[in-house]
Amino acid sequence: MLRSSFLHLHGFGKAKEEALWKRGIRTWDDFLAVWRRDMPLLGPEARHPDLEQSYSALRRHDVGFFASALPRQEHYRIALEYPQDTLFLDIETTGLSHYYDRITLVGWSFGERFGVYIAGQDRVPLLEAFASAKALVTFNGTMFDLRFIRNEFPDAIIPPVHIDLRFLAKRVGLTGGQKSIEQQIGLVRTEAKGISGEAAPVLWHCYRRGDIQALKELIRYNHADVEGMKSIFDYCMKLLAKRGSLPDRPALRFKKLKSKVVWAKAGQLNQPYAISVAPWRDDDTAYFSLSDLSRQIPFEDVPIVGIDLVASESKGTGYALVKGQHTTTQRVFSDDEILALVQQHKARLVSIDSPLSLPFGRMTVFDDDPNREEFGIMRICERQLKRRGINVYPSLIRCMQKLTRRGMELAQKIRSLGIPVIESYPGAAQDIMRIPRKQAGLDWLRLGLAEFGLTGEFLHVDVSHDELDAITSAVVGQFFWAGKYEGLGTAEEDYLIIPDQHVDNSRWLSRTVVGFSGSIGVGKTTAAQFLAREKGFVLVRYSDVLVNILRQRGQKPTRSALQKLGWEVHTQHGQRWLGRQLVALAGDAEKIVVDGVRFPEDAAYLRESYGPRYLHCHIECPAEIARQRTQDAPREDISAAQALEHPVEQRVDFLQNLANKILNNQSSLGEFYAQLESL
Structure with missing residues (x-):
């Protein structure tokens, strides 16, 4: 040619x-x-x-000359020139994400020979196949196969000639996936009939659990894909010749160079073209379990709730409580029901499968938002997942708008109770943890969660897929609590939490963050200054953020001005905005003390920012003693009694319910310092 x-x-x-x-x-x-x-x-x-x-x-046979001289869409001509040196290749993986998933096997054909690389076996034959090929043929390899190959085999010498049949077929009017195009051209498979691409990861999971026949079936399926490519290539050549894009229909038919699966004889090691299958050796350290997390931080007394939220309260939402390894699930409906359960279970953390924030710049969830045109419908975290090969709906696509609204409102209600909330995406978590998604069958998802280390009735009785996804959301919460997570997105949009078993969590588990709450005059500032002076803590105050704003406005930071601005921030921007500014002031300090926690939302945000290393201390003392102290303090523009009536002070007493430790400051300063020493 x-x-x-x-x-x-x-x-x-x-x-x-x-x-x-x-x-x-x-x-x-x-x-x-x-x-x-x-x-x-x-x-x-x-x-x-x-x-x-x-x-x-x-x-x-200088293929590089023709590869650079001919337009890329005409590279099929090189394959026609060197049919015996053209490599037809297809990969199987644990999932679709080139970032999180792995290759399970690679099948290839040179002429009438078919070879297989099986994960964990000798990779040299595959690398030799790449090195000796003059042309490479894949279906959708540009977007899929080669991205995986380059990740896992960076030393593979990929031929400069790559014919992606997905695009070649589209050029002649054939669209869809490979199986669809095979049907369009009248190809009927004689092997691995009825197996879909979605079933391939399941076959691998079966093999990992001891089913060697599943691996053989996966190899046959892969071989059928490789042989199907040959027929598609030939059909494309026929149509190109018919429309005059080739001088004649090529005499060569790749489908006549039919390969066969040749199994190695008993005792024979796997050869490039004699395939040996052996039982799975479970030496893969990439599969992370609850016991791995528990070695770093205990979970027995950490109740974590997972919620697989739906848009309407008339439909059932999946709810899971995971405490250590013990798991219970149920379906719930209203927000009030969810809030009652979260409080009843004394949840330390709630992990919700739903968008919990808007894209930066958006004002509402609906399409009539005047900022829709400028800021769009996707958040940064969703774009990141897309780039990593994980399909996720934009938070403000029309079918997601009501869910996003409900998620945001529910998260705010839970945070107003002082309970931290994270956004999780069970599908992404299942991909990362290599647990088959529910589309592969609920039994597989159930088994994957059991292998992670969870126990409960969900293993023995039928539960909905929403409940299983809620369990996965709770598992994401466990990864978060242990510091084994990645936050996707930005602080402004709030982070989407996904597991990351490879992250170094030593800093997460070693930091010490103390927050003091209590009424005016109980000694919050005294306590914070003691830790800063005697223990080397970095001291930050919510009032520091407000003082900076007042100075920018040219106002004096009096007590009344601070309270007025504090309420303005609370009602217009929310405590999370104020919390972000406070955390930014603290920076990367190893030891931090926060003076002036006033709202339950403050405690929730600090727990979301610092996890189990946040220690909330509530200080008590009799009102008369506190009043006397404020009278002895430097004069303010309003009295302590007046300040106590302001809305910013009205939820302080509720914070006692959230405290890890309650300090009593009614005796001497020395006795108070002794309590602080014990922290």
Whole structure:
């Protein structure tokens, strides 16, 4: 076919090439013969076609020359020139994400030979196949197979010629996935019939659990994919020739170079083209379990709630309580029911499968938002997941708008109880943890959660997929609590939490963050200053953020001005905004003390920011003693009694219910300091 190609010559385009073919000029030899005959008529200005480089490259089998000279969409011509050196290749993986999933096997065919690389076995034959190939043929390899190959085999020498049949088929009017195109061209599979691409990860999971026949079935399925590509390639050539894009239909038929699966004989090691299957050796450290997390931080007394939220209260939402390894689930409906259960179970953390924030710049969830055009419908975290190969709906696509609204409202209600809330995405978590998704069957998802280390009735009785997803959301909460997580997105949009078993969580587990709450005059500032002075804590105050704002406005930071601004921030921006500013002031300090926790939302945000290392201390003392102390303190523009009536002080007493430790400051300063020493 290369001898019939003229596109790589100076001055030749597709129309001119096809015109030559129609005139019967099918090869370089034909062309040179016509040139010599007609040259006297063309005059001295005519340019001689320099075909010597082409002849020389063909003699040397210099594929790189033609790969760079021919347009990429015409690289199939090189495969036609070297059929025995054309590598048809297909991979199987644990899932669709090139970022989180892994290759389970790679099948390839050279001519009539079929070879397989199985994860964990010798990779040299596969690398040798790549190195010896002159052309590579895949289906959707540009977007899928080669991304995985380059991740896991960075030393693989990928041929410069890659024919992606997905795009070649589209060029001749064949669209859809490989199985769909096979049906369109009338190809009927004789092996691995009825197996879909979604079933391939399940077969691998079966093999990992001891089913060798499942691996054989996966290999047969992969082989059928590879052979199917040959038929699709041939059919594309037929249509290209019919429309004049080739001089003739190629005599070669790749489907006639049919390969077979050859199983190795008993005792024979896996060879490139004699395939040996052996029982799975469970030495893969990538599969993380609850026991791995529990070695770093105990979970027995940490109740974590997972919620797989739906948009309407009339439909059942999945609810799971995970305490250590013990798990219970149920379906719930109203927000009030959820709030009652969260409080009844004394949840330390709530993990919700629902968008809990808007894209930066958006004002509402609906399409009439005036900022929709500028800021769109996707958050940063969703874009990141998309880039990693995990499909996720934009938070403000029309079908998600009501769910996003309910999620945001529910999260705010839970945080107003002082309970931290994170956003999780069970599908992504299942991919990362290599647990088969519910689309593979609920039994597989149930088994994956059991292998992670969870126990409960869900293993023995039928539960809904919503409840199983709620369990996964709670598991994400366990990863978060242990510091084994990645926060996708930005602080402004709030982070989407996904597990990351490879992250170094030593800093997360070693930091110490203390927050003091209590009424005016109980000694919050005294306590914070003691830890800063005697223990080296970095002291930050919510009032520090407010003072900076007042100074920018040119106002004096009096007690009344601070309270007025504090309420303005609370009602217009919310305590989470104020919390972000406070955490930014603290920076990367190893030891932090926070003076002036006033709202339950403050405690929730600090717990979301610092996890189990946040220690909430509530200080008590008799009102009369506190009043006396405020009278002895420097004068303010309003009295302590007046300040206590302000709305910013009205939820302080509720914070006692959230405290890890309650301190009593009614005796001497020395006794109070002794209590602080015990922290």
